[in-house]
Amino acid sequence: RPLHYRTLMGSRACVRMAAAAWGSGFLNALLHTANTFSIPLCQGNVLDQFFCEIPQILKLSCTDAYLREVGLLVVGICLALGCFIFIVVSYVQIFTAVLRIPSEQGRHKAFSMCLPHLAVVSLFVSTVMFAYLKPPSISSPALDLVVAVLYSVVPPAVNPLIYSMRNKELKDALKKLIEVVLVQQQ
Structure with missing residues (x-):
């Protein structure tokens, strides 16, 4: 039940997973963008x-x-x-x-x-x-x-x-x- 994560797992776990996904995606995009513009x-x-x-x-x-x-x-x-x-x-x-x-x-x-x-x-x-x-x-x-x-x-x-x-x-x-x-x- 993917739409029930908050009730099944708790809001802390959901926030941590979302932060990890957004943070790693942002870090990866930032590194690739900086590298691309410096070439x-x-x-x-x-x-x-x-x-x-x-x-x-x-x-x-x-x-x-x-x-x-x-x-x-x-x-x-x-x-x-x-x-x-x-x-x-x-x-x-x-x-x-x-x-x-x-x-x-x-x-x-x-x-x-x-x-x-x-x-x-x-x-x-x-x-x-x-x-x-x-x-x-x-x-x-x-x-x-x-x-x-x-x-x-x-x-x-x-x-x-x-x-x-x-x-x-x-x-x-x-x-x-x-x-x-x-x-x-x-």
């Missing part, structure tokens, strides 16, 4: 992306960007590792609680609600790791663009679909729509 660009300002990706900006730099890349990588890994550990601990607690449900039907219903979200998180984490940790030898503008779309567009686009599919009325309407389409194709 001298000598290869133009055209990126082979549809939004500014840090690795793409570093490719335009006149100076050796090795230390900047390492610094950004270390900060990014620390933030990502912290988030990843938090997510894993959360899912372990969720799965432990679900496994304590006495009825098989209750466990199945609980797992069916968690697994789609876990799939979206896994898609996001795996594509981000591939995007930022792949060796430069397999890097190409087309591959970089596809991977960037996978981790920046697909998970946010899929989330509303996943959460709305829990709604029984929406499921029934979607079934009716599919039946109508199938009947029209015959």
